[in-house]
Amino acid sequence: MREMIPKKIAKIDFALMGPKEIRKLSATKVITADTYDDDGFPIPMGLMDLHMGVIEPGLRCKTSGRKMDEDPGHFGHIDLAMPVIHAGYSKTMKDLLNATHPSSGRIMLTQDRIDHYNVQIQMLIDSEAGTTVKIGGITRRAIREAVKSKTCPHCGEEKIKVTLDKPTTFREEGRKLTPKEIRSRMEKIPDSDLLCLGFNPKITRPENMILTVLSVPPVPMRPSITLESGERSEDDLTHKLVDVLRINQRLRENRDAGAPQLIVEDLWELLQYHITTYFDNQTAGIPTARHRSGRPLKTIVQRLKGKEGRFRSNLSGKRVNFSARTVITPDPYLSINQVGVPELAARELTVPVRINIHNLAFMRNLIKENFDPSDPEQYIPGINYMIRPDSRRVKLTDENWEFNHERLEPGFIVERHLMDGDIVLFNRQPSLHRMSMMAHEVRIMKGKTFRINLCVCPPYNADFDGDEMNLHVVQSEEARAEARILMRVQEHIRSPRFGGAVIGAIHDHITGMFLLTHGEASYDRDQTVRILSRVEYKKDLPKPEYPKAKGGPRWSGRQIFSVLLPDDMNLKYNASVYFAERTLEENTKLDMIVEIVNGQMIRGPVDGNSISAFKGRILEDISRLKGSDAARDFIDKVTRLAVGALMETGCTTGIDDADVPKDALTQITVAQIDAVKEVDKLVNAYNKGKLQPRPGRSVEETLEVEVMGILGRVRDKSGEIAGWHLGMDNFAVIMARSGARGSMLNLSQMAGSIGQQAVRGERISRGYEKRTLSHFNQGDLGADAKGFVRSSYKKGLTPTEYFFHSMGGREGLVDTAVRTSRSGYMQRRLINALEDLRVKYDGTVRNTANTVVQFTYGEDSIDPTKSKFGNAIDIDRLIEDAKGGK
């Protein structure tokens, strides 16, 4: 390809091409609208002329003599019978027409003003700092000033205003201006006036905005495709050019034959339409050109613009090799650093390995094992291709492997299948933050899905309802090192967003650890060994906490968990199950406070506040103080320990977990009736005009606030009543309180009462005139009429309640739908604005122009990933340590 770049580019001018340049660039003139003759051979001077490049193998380009794929093609041209406006410049043309006078062709400014602007522009051009934007600002001012003046200072005549009917019709006092006239007006403008109109006359002139010659893009840019039926189908651009040629031909014939003015004008306008849509088929104000099937044609602008356009789809983003995509499924026995890859994918994805004396025998064995396996059940990576030192590729097949595996020697490169321990990048879209793409170590597995540890679901925002993820195999040694050091999952346990862990125990892991460690839970020798075997515990068992228990010594769950803790850990904090409304003493008695001394848990349960992402204190300490290796190990082992514990105790939930005794239900009903009565009282007072407004509120607002308060309280109260009867022997409660999944509010809505429904933060008020539904009286402001749901999910809702509930639910759905699209666009713009910023080695933040954006990263040089929730120093902890640790 080198020979195709004969010169080094020093400078590019973006400007309009005039007819001269277009003809100079052209390899051929195009005159016939036909493409191929009956033999399927391109017609000379047709749209597929061989001078413009070839798209069929075997043929040679008549301009450069090159074959298909070697030749990018050459431009051609069409001579237009009549000049036509380029719709993209109609606005500039309007400005120019209004800023100049048709008879003198001069800009309507005094020579003084022209000089004034010229000096400014010339200074900017000379200063190197002059950007197009800055020059544009000056020319815009010059034009605005010129447009304002009524008479021309040069010829003294008055000026008639030209209006633009988008996209291409210019009028002067209602009379249409033909492109020919406009062109001659543009030609009249002297070079000396062009600078302050925004044109550099050395490069281009304004009359080039009116086309007399149309450039025809090379054939390889608009290849025709042959359908299976043998029929040829042309590219949209070719179709459009055919239209242009056809009308151009008719226009020329009619004009030369002296046809009536009307017919010529109609054809001229039609030609204008075709050329306008040839550039942009979404031009406002004209109908879109369509294919015979009714599909809108994709013309030049459509090829470039938008998400599917050339820029965003082919230049900013590209398809890649060495990647795979499939459904994901969970596997708690994988480390968070690993990813399970199906054999099928692993045999397709390869890593290039250079052969040396150390790996020669190994690679030979891989080849042998692959074509002649000693154990067909076992996965042995194979080799797809051998690359010889002369860079010839040899595909290994059943026939040639024996011969080739003998020839393998140092200096060869082989493309080896994926094997255990290879490092790959794993990604789930949308890639919203850096944790959306992390490096994993490969584990080859049976099956057809990617397997991941559940703890990495939150950063990817993945679940297993059919989610698919992408995998990329890193190809170079440097990239592998970078991926391992910077991108491995364990390096992303802590998030730069808020300085805490984003990867931690979730769902079952928390339930499992809670069940293992809560209260007096203890395990006999068998159970203890069974649970500990899952974390590959190799030391002696700790001294049993209950050595004299009936049926042999028993170990407490806390002892088992303590195995995972570093010896120097000392912590004291409230567990997730802590009752905020009760006193410290009560909580201590109920074992709701966690205390760890020298790496031994002495009290409290392990729950969400210990090991979960975002708020797990133990996880937080290990990941911040002991490093990523220790944190990864801890998370992996917690996962396994939790599964082990769940195997011993079991955990299930069902509809009967929302059962509450009858008298509790009565209590709830009574509380609701009382509340509704209270609401009625308020409504009565309001109706009589006796309600006192609160400060800063109207009477209506006061009523709403009070009623919302009362109904909110009764929902809380029924939740409380239900909560009393739902004890810690209830798995749903255990999950909610320990922070595994769900909340007590969810439970009380199932067991007690759903409560007030809201739309836009207010009680439901829309619907019929002065009422929400025809089931109520007009003007009814009571609880039931405005969306209070007394029932529970378990009991079921009344029809009116159901309707109100659906209203509230719909608002939620609409909100999320609107939010995702809007925040997506905001994020895109933010990222585009920040993508070239980087922290340099001197600690400054700079962009690609090397200008300083921040003199110190974040003004304080703190890596938020290593901070404690945004603080550089955990001062509380330092004080504790200074006081002697505890």
Add this chain to the structure above:
Amino acid sequence: MNNNALWLNKLVPKHVLLDDSEIEKRLKPLQIEKTQLPKIFLKDPALKALDQEAKPGDVVEIHRFDDHAGTSLAYRLVVEE
């Protein structure tokens, strides 16, 4: 700093005009030219409230304070527009 009311607002950081030798001293470790600095408009109220009159090409040192990050210094090149 003079007694201009602008400086009484706690959200307005202290601005100091640097002389040529100081500019040199500040820019040397950053290995940049003046033009690579962030800019500040000459018409910026903070520049108008300074004791000396700033002119395009001057560099101001801004002493920012933030509860979280503490004091930090920033430099801006005075530009006309």
